Structures are given as structure tokens and as C-alpha cells.
Amino acid sequence: MDIKISGLTHRYKAGTPFERxxxxxxxxxxxxxxxLAVIGHTGSGKSTLIQHLNGLLKPSExxxxxxxxxxxxxxxxxxxxxxxxxxxxxxxxxxxQLFDETVEKDVMFGPMNFGQxxxxxxxxxxxxxxxxxxxxxxxxxxxxxLSGGQMRRVAIAGVLAMExxxxxxxxxxxxxxxxxxxxxxxxxxxxxxxxxxxxxxxTHSMEDAAxxxxxxxxxxxxxxxxxxxxxxxxxxxxxxxxxxLDVPETVQFLLRWQEKTGKPVQMSSFTIEDTxxxxxxxxxxxxxxx
Amino acid sequence: MLDNVIIGQYIPGxxxxxxxxxxxxxxxxFVFIFVVFLAxxxxxxxxxxxxxxxxxxxxxxxxxxxxxGLKPIxxxxxFTFILHILMTKQGEVVYDLGWLKIYNGxxxxxxxxxxxxxxxxxxxxxxxxxxxxxxxxxxxxxLLAPFKRVKLPVHEFALMMSISLRFIPTLLQxxxxxxxxxxxxxxxxxxxxxxxRIKAFVPLLVPxxxxxxxxxxxxxxxxxxxxxxxxxxxTRLRVLHWGFRDTGALLLLLILAAVLIVLRTHG
Ligand SMILES: Nc1ncnc2c1ncn2[C@@H]1O[C@H](COP(=O)(O)OP(=O)(O)OP(=O)(O)O)[C@@H](O)[C@H]1O
Ligand SMILES: [Mg+2]
Numbered sequence: 001m002d003i004k005i006s007g008l009t010h011r012y013k014a015g016t017p018f019e020r021x022x023x024x025x026x027x028x029x030x031x032x033x034x035x036l037a038v039i040g041h042t043g044s045g046k047s048t049l050i051q052h053l054n055g056l057l058k059p060s061e062x063x064x065x066x067x068x069x070x071x072x073x074x075x076x077x078x079x080x081x082x083x084x085x086x087x088x089x090x091x092x093x094x095x096x097q098l099f100d101e102t103v104e105k106d107v108m109f110g111p112m113n114f115g116q117x118x119x120x121x122x123x124x125x126x127x128x129x130x131x132x133x134x135x136x137x138x139x140x141x142x143x144x145x146l147s148g149g150q151m152r153r154v155a156i157a158g159v160l161a162m163e164x165x166x167x168x169x170x171x172x173x174x175x176x177x178x179x180x181x182x183x184x185x186x187x188x189x190x191x192x193x194x195x196x197x198x199x200x201x202x203t204h205s206m207e208d209a210a211x212x213x214x215x216x217x218x219x220x221x222x223x224x225x226x227x228x229x230x231x232x233x234x235x236x237x238x239x240x241x242x243x244x245l246d247v248p249e250t251v252q253f254l255l256r257w258q259e260k261t262g263k264p265v266q267m268s269s270f271t272i273e274d275t276x277x278x279x280x281x282x283x284x285x286x287x288x289x290x
Numbered sequence: 291m292l293d294n295v296i297i298g299q300y301i302p303g304x305x306x307x308x309x310x311x312x313x314x315x316x317x318x319x320f321v322f323i324f325v326v327f328l329a330x331x332x333x334x335x336x337x338x339x340x341x342x343x344x345x346x347x348x349x350x351x352x353x354x355x356x357x358x359g360l361k362p363i364x365x366x367x368x369f370t371f372i373l374h375i376l377m378t379k380q381g382e383v384v385y386d387l388g389w390l391k392i393y394n395g396x397x398x399x400x401x402x403x404x405x406x407x408x409x410x411x412x413x414x415x416x417x418x419x420x421x422x423x424x425x426x427x428x429x430x431x432x433l434l435a436p437f438k439r440v441k442l443p444v445h446e447f448a449l450m451m452s453i454s455l456r457f458i459p460t461l462l463q464x465x466x467x468x469x470x471x472x473x474x475x476x477x478x479x480x481x482x483x484x485x486x487r488i489k490a491f492v493p494l495l496v497p498x499x500x501x502x503x504x505x506x507x508x509x510x511x512x513x514x515x516x517x518x519x520x521x522x523x524x525t526r527l528r529v530l531h532w533g534f535r536d537t538g539a540l541l542l543l544l545i546l547a548a549v550l551i552v553l554r555t556h557g
Pocket of ligand 2: 046048170
């Protein structure tokens, strides 16, 4: 589902002494099927931006178009429900949204709000719980008896069960252990590929942005700063450092390597394996001199 | 969503009201509450109105902001007004619908009581708007100190109050966050029949309760870890200063009270 944002400006608490300009004239298009990572220093407006995409925040100026639905400043409320069905958001610390007696009911909450039958919602709950890597037995447990990591997975299942076309993830892995992080991020990438979704990931991890995303958006002080493919973005180290960011560790390593050996290395991909390959290629050429 | 709530909100500033000693402000409010009840005719209500507006102007809090913050209580004000119009049967009939007669005494009562409410809310919200929660608590604890003699837990009371005031904005933030998360899952808080709407609040209230209890536990633990043992023998980091303007403000209030006593309708 294509997303188009034009001239989006957002002011929090407009008309009070606490007014704050959080987004300023942001224009952006995200074509259907893209996995976009949004990075930026804390307070740069990432969360504000993504909350506009399903109408949780209304633009002070500008428009947002998702598929054939348009949200404009001062627009009507009518379309919001349709929009929210299409666009699912996993918020930071999503386990805070759990409330129902059992995990099953909690996961069914979203689908049933959007008019699915009880059976369909239950089926979705079973499918999603397995998908996020939990045993089906947890479905009958209280969500509050689970561990933090399990609660996180339940909450994610609750959003996935709505089967959104666009999935927005606001730092979905904050506070998880390394293995849990990787499992969940891999899950998002797999889902993205299998279901033809459009995925938007807000993250502070350059490594995740580099590894999982097709495109990267860099936000700074409420405006878009850079936008492009990971290879393009991470070729601009100075620009990133100027706004408090940096390149992924694999790239840092290769840059160091290049500096020490004095020979350029191939820097197109960001996995550990690719980095190892790049170096061993260097070895192969007999370039090891230090 | 909840941007307009001004209860417990502090707006930093340098106005005269900001600089006043919290004890003077608390005493002032206390006196003002009595003064409001002195008014009983157009003139005295008018004088109180001038006084309230003057206080807002002095505080340098924007009138628009005050107005927006008071919107939620307009409902109560209007309700009171209508109730008085319907229930009071004094004076001449100004409007006759057969089954319903409206008396001018009722209209007058309605206006007066509504004004009284507005004045009280305006002036008391000025207190929190211009005083940090910590100052309010310090002031209260100081003013209530005499009651310690009779074993009233004044310090604990002040502490409880400062904690509540401190956490109002946090709670609002949390509410907004959970509301958003549930709305993203298709929950609606503002539409539908009343019964549905009440049910819709469960997904909001349960997480709020859980996080509040958790926060309370964390806070208790943090206080204990830092050796908090209650009020006995604690010294203060910040000392309150009573100045001329504080005495002046209280005198002004007493003068206002005297004027109202003279001008109010007797008998
Ligand atoms: N509810 C709110 N009321 C007022 N100001 C807000 C509110 N939420 C965010 N802001 C302000 O808007 C700006 C952008 O905030 P936002 O949450 O979008 O940043 P972010 O990029 O998501 O940061 P982080 O990486 O810390 O999550 C910040 O300056 C913030 O202080
Ligand atoms: Mg954020």
C-alpha cells in the first residue's frame, strides 16, 4: 500500500504555553512493499511521524495518503477506522497495552474491533501466537503471569492478528535480550516478505536498520534529513555523525580496516558474514600488510 | 487528546504570583474561599470578578489557556445553572410554559452559584499554575505544623499530596499512551451507546491500574533505598521566604472581605 506524506507539520499542545513544533514540513513517499527504517536522534520526531500514519495524531498542516485514504488537517473522523485496520502499530513497550483475562482474548481484541467473527479472531489468535514463537498453551493463561519477553510477544501477536497491510514498529525490541531481539526482528522481516506488507521500523540500532531495511529515513529536529538505500545512507558517515548517529559496527570495522591496510574494501552489505567475506577477499589478494 | 487539562499543571514564570511565598498563596486561597461566600448581590459578585481577572492577569498565564483548561467544568456550571432555574421559586415569573414557570429569583440564583463555582476554580487553579508541587507541599506542611502536636501525621499527609501532584501529569501521559495503543487496535472511546462506551474503558483502566501499582512499588523501593524514614529530624534543602508582597497580598484580601461585608445585601 503506497504511502504519501506531503507538507506534514505537527504541533503538540497548540495554543498553550507548552506548544511544541515536533514535525516541520515533512514530505515523503513510501512505495508499497518497502521495508523502511526510520532513524534519528532522540526527540527528532520519529514517533510523532508514525502516529500520523493511522490517524492517532492529526496533522497541524499537510496531508497523509495511505492507499486511497487521505487524512488532512482539520479533516473528518469517518475514515479513521478503515485506516486503522490497514495500518497496525506496535508501540514501544507494547506489553503495557495488555488487559484481558486471557492471552487469547487479548489477541482477539483487535480483530474483533474490526468486525471479524469470534471464530475467525480465535483462529487468528492461534496462528499468531505460534508465529511469534509461543506455545499454544499460553493462550489460556493470564497475560500478567507471563515474563516480560513473553508479554511483548503476545502484544505483538495482538497487532499482527489484525492482519494490517502496513505494519509500523516503534522500537519493538527495546529491552529484550539479544536472542529475543534477533528472533523478533527476523519474524518481522519474514512476515514482511511473505505477506507483501509495507513495514516501517523506528529504531536506534544502526545495525538493525542496515540489516533489515530496504530504505532508510533519517530524521533530525522534526524534518527529514536523509533518505535512501542503506548503502547510500551509510556512505555518508560525516553527515550521520553531525546529527548524533553513526554507521553500523560492521561498516566502522571495515572503515578501520581500510584505513590500516590502505586498500579499499567492498562495502555494500552489512551482515557479519558479508563483512567477513569482504575481508577474506582482501586477504585473497594478498592485501594483508599490517 | 488530554492536552487541555490544567489541573495540577505548573507553568514556569516570573510573575508576582510566581514569586509569592506558597504559604501566603495557600492562606490567600483559604481566605478567598470564605470571601466568595460573602458575595450575594450583583455588585459584590462584580467586585469578585474584577479581583479574579486581575489575579489571572498578574499571573501572566494566558487567558486563552485558562479558558481552554476550564472548558471541562463548563458542563458542571451549566448543570448547576439549569438546576437552579428549575428549582428556585422566588420572585416574579419571567417565563411561563404552563407546566414550567421560570422565576427571576431562579435566574439570579443560577447566575450567582455558577459564578461562585467559576471564581473558585479559577483562583484555585492559579495556585497550581504558579506554584511548583514541591512548594505547595512545603507550604502546607509548614502551615499545618501546629497539628503535629495533636499527633496528626502532617508530614505524611504533605508527602502524599506532593506525590499525587507530581504524578498527575505522568498519569495523563500514560493514559494517552495506552489510549493510543488501544485505538490502534480499533478501540473507540468516544462513539457508540453509553453501555458500550463504559465497556470500552476496561482496556484503558486495567493497564493504567497495573502501571500505577507498579510505579507506586518502584517509588516506595526507591525511597527506602535512599534511606527515607519519615519526617522526624529532616532538614530542608529549600527555605521559604515571607516578604512584604506576601503580607500585602493577604491584607488586600482582608480589605476585599471588608468591602464585601459592607456592600453585601443584609437581611
Ligand atoms: N505528547 C506530547 N506533548 C508535547 N510534546 C511532545 C509530546 N510527544 C512528543 N513531544 C515532543 O515532540 C518532539 C518529538 O518527539 P517524538 O516522540 O516524536 O521523538 P522521537 O524521535 O520518537 O524520540 P525517541 O527516539 O526518544 O522516541 C520532542 O521534542 C518531544 O519532546
Ligand atoms: Mg519515539
